[in-house]
Amino acid sequence: MRTKLIDQQKLVPLLFIMPAIAVLVIGLIIPVGNALYLSFFDWDLGTKWETAEFLAMENYMRMWQDESVRKSLWVTLQYTFATTIIEMIIGIGFALALEKPIRGASLFRTIFILPLMISPLVVGLIWRYMLDGRTGLIPHYVERIGEIIPPLQEIGFIRHAYLADTRLALPAAVGVDIWQWTPFIFIIILAGLQSIPKDVINAAYIDGATWWQMTIMVKLPMIRTLIIVTLLLRLVDVFRALEVLFVMTFGGPAQATEVLSVKIYKTAFAAQNLGYASAISMLLIAITLILSIGILVYNNPVQQEGRA
Amino acid sequence: MTTIRSLNPTEETTVQKGFLGKWNFNWSQISHYALLIFLSLIILLPIYVIILTSLKRQVVIMSREPVWFFMPTLSNYQEIIENHNFMRHLFSSIYVSLASTILTLFVSSYAAYAIARMKFLGRGLLANTTLLVRMVPPVVLTVPIVSLWGNWEGIWLESAAHGRYLTWVSQTWLCTADSQVADAVCQVFVDGLMDGRIGLILFYSALNLPFVVWLLVGFIQQIPVELEEAAIVDGASPFQVFRQVIAPLLKGGYAVASIFVFRIAWNELILGLILTGRRTYLLPVKANNLIDNAGVQWGLMMAMGTLILIPPLVLTFFSARQIIQGMTAGAVKG
Secondary structure (H helix, E strand, O other): OHHHHHHHHHHHHHHHHHHHHHHHHHHHHHHHHHHHHHOOEEOEOOOOHHHOEEOOOHHHHHHHHOHHHHHHHHHHHHHHHHHHHHHHHHHHHHHHHOOOOOOOHHHHHHHHHHHHHOOHHHHHHHHHHHOOOOOOHHHHHHHHHHHHOHHHHHHOOOOOOHHHOOOOHHHHHHHHHHHHHHHHHHHHHHHHHHOOOHHHHHHHHHOOOOHHHHHHHHHHHHOHHHHHHHHHHHHHHHHHOOHHHHHHOOOOOOOOOOOHHHHHHHHHHOOOEHHHHHHHHHHHHHHHHHHHHHHHHHOOHHHHHHHO | OOOOOOOOOOOOOOOOOOOOOOOOOOHHHHHHHHHHHHHHHHHHHHHHHHHHHHOOOHHHHOOOOOOOOOOOOOHHHHHHHHHOOHHHHHHHHHHHHHHHHHHHHHHHHHHHHHHHHOOOOOHHHHHHHHHHHOOOOHHHHHHHHHHHOOOOOOOOOOOOOOOHHHHHHHHHHHOOOOOOOOHHHHHHHHHHHHOHHHHHHHHHHHHHHHHHHHHHHHHHHOOOHHHHHHHHHOOOOHHHHHHHHHHHHOHHHHHHHHHHHHHHHHHOOHHHHHHOOOOOOOHHHHHHOOEEOOEEOHHHHHHHHHHHHHHHHHHHHHHHHHHHHHHHHHHHHO
């Protein structure tokens, strides 16, 4: 009787978590495992699986030597670090500047979360149109400013087709990501700043801390963990990002904005090489996995419970 | 370590008296508002542009000078709704988004309850793995989807990658030669699975599940244990405790979670592009397909984009508080 009771108690948690595990296994684990498996084969889209050739590590060797993968990795790194660092600086800066609660703040917060809620497809579309060299608003007004103040023409205030220029496409893509995601960092850091206990601030104030000292030595250190976690979250998300670039430039011109996700998509569905695309997928997964472990180390909910 | 659990970011703590009320101008507040308004304009401009452009004729759209004042027309919307099967794709989108929201919430609330309240072997491992799989890039799923799911109504119809996995599942488990299941039923089942929308529901749920589980764990931990203990003393089974005590108290958590799941499913493009065919395209996929070799049909594209924007905009204006709650919880919970 007693053993039966214990067995039942062990069974209950299992029943509770089983459906979730089933969804995760079918929807994520099996596909990722399948990608790993396919990465050892030479299999072209549209050919019979039976004709796929087992290559062992050959796809990975090829990836190691592939100039275009290297270029793509380099673009990804530039894109990721540029967006994340600029977004963090602007986001934290504005959060510090606008920290004081004011009337109407909730309306502004609502506006600030809009870019996070709208579809990446729509974001890509809008900016593709606004940056278009012929019809776009931004090239037009940049040109106009250059016409009004001629010296500015020297430093680039002329009509550019930003997304068609190999030097300007990546900075333009970075700008779009900044538009979309800086509010995310702003809102999280703002929430963090406003949760700092008032007595800490008051104590520093009584000790005669200037605004600058207060910021560098009190406020930012108090929300250090939050800053690091937000940074890592952004890094992972930018590494994974695909859709905005997919719609806006599809990796072009040349390879200027071809981040790894776009490279994988193109390898699979334009070059039709499924095996090789899987091998590159593994590279992308490895990078995001390392960053995710970083997040876990800094911010583990399981450990947090223990401490709380 | 900062904790945000006690924090309600939308709650105004102090509103400084005197401003506007007594007309004593405070320059720091004025600059504060000026900066906020400036940032809001930067954020709103592109959204304004897409709505404005959707109301222009193609000639106006393609003019070299930006046109701010013009005679608005609904012809783009009319074209989309009349000639591009808008209703059908709208139905697909709503169906997939709602179904994956319901599936995700249902499945993850049980898991969240187990993680929050029960002790079992592998609980820590499960918790950590859930967090790690959250980071899987969606593009990584595209190739396996082709090989496992493969629904080729379109270009690759002849591909031999024809849903190997599902064919295998159905042939091995369901439609074997000696099975009791009638052929017709079998066919319906296989067709249903081959309909990429079922796959999408599953993949969106899997991608969202880790985040939702952790969000709900946070909400469950705030519920006093005494309520459950009382129910157990009254002889309720764990399932009854969950359904009758916990679930009704989780409404707030469900609201936050459903916004996030719905948003992802509604907005997603790439998996939809791979998994759905001509008849079952979701709205973003349909919009993407308006880009063709001849270029982009901007008018139709912007009208489609505006229509896709509506639900997220409505959600944002009515539940900004829940969205911010979910975002901050996401950052703190990983």
